[in-house]
Amino acid sequence: MPLILTDIEGTTSSISFVKDVLFPYARRALPGFVRAHAEEPEVRRWLDVVATEHGAVCSDDTIVEILQGWIDEDRKHTALKALQGMIWSDGYRGADFTAHIYPDAAAQLRDWHAAGLPLAVYSSGSVPAQKLFFGHTDAGDLTGLFEGWFDTEVGHKREAGSYTEIARRLGRLPDDILFLSDVVEELDAAREAGLRTVLIDRLDDYPQPRLGDAAHGHARVERFDQVALD
Numbered sequence: 001m002p003l004i005l006t007d008i009e010g011t012t013s014s015i016s017f018v019k020d021v022l023f024p025y026a027r028r029a030l031p032g033f034v035r036a037h038a039e040e041p042e043v044r045r046w047l048d049v050v051a052t053e054h055g056a057v058c059s060d061d062t063i064v065e066i067l068q069g070w071i072d073e074d075r076k077h078t079a080l081k082a083l084q085g086m087i088w089s090d091g092y093r094g095a096d097f098t099a100h101i102y103p104d105a106a107a108q109l110r111d112w113h114a115a116g117l118p119l120a121v122y123s124s125g126s127v128p129a130q131k132l133f134f135g136h137t138d139a140g141d142l143t144g145l146f147e148g149w150f151d152t153e154v155g156h157k158r159e160a161g162s163y164t165e166i167a168r169r170l171g172r173l174p175d176d177i178l179f180l181s182d183v184v185e186e187l188d189a190a191r192e193a194g195l196r197t198v199l200i201d202r203l204d205d206y207p208q209p210r211l212g213d214a215a216h217g218h219a220r221v222e223r224f225d226q227v228a229l230d
Ligand SMILES: CSCCC(=O)C(=O)COP(=O)(O)O
Pocket: 007, 008, 009, 010, 018, 022, 076, 081, 084, 122, 123, 124, 125, 126, 129, 130, 133, 157
């Protein structure tokens, strides 16, 4: 039985929840969060990464502006993702929102887990953000279904080496892992590393079905219950 490795945004869950709820929440809360927590080592560490990348001495206000710009560009930068995760914690715990999950994804993940299939997550969202997300979904707390959590600290999702590293950390051969994602470039990288791949083509997120050449030769389904495991 393969291990199922799943992406989040556009795969288990809608892009609009991330873009229209999570990102605006983080954008709004960022200035107050930085004012309140900038001297905490785990926060300072990531603010300093942003300042170093900016290449000039900059104030925390400037760092906030840079981070807000990255949110607007949907940059998958590890420092931004770590800070977003800390900010969303307040939103989930204060019940400002729950995380969207497609009903077919929640049901199939539960069924695979019940059948003994190992499950893991690989998302650009930080591991703490992933755990918050699956801990507060519309379908309840799903964290117990997963035995592995990976973010861009293993590498970026469009690089084959990231998938090789995930397989190594999971102690599995690459072709014993089935990766599910909405992004063909991520699936290309996973296939290059030897993983099996399925394009989850959510028509709510991608109204033009990615058929033929657009699917880059990856198996393509529209829902989790259509994923073939062999
Ligand atoms: C972990 S939830 C937040 C989602 C997020 O910030 C993100 O960038 C999602 O990207 P993905 O790799 O899951 O498509």
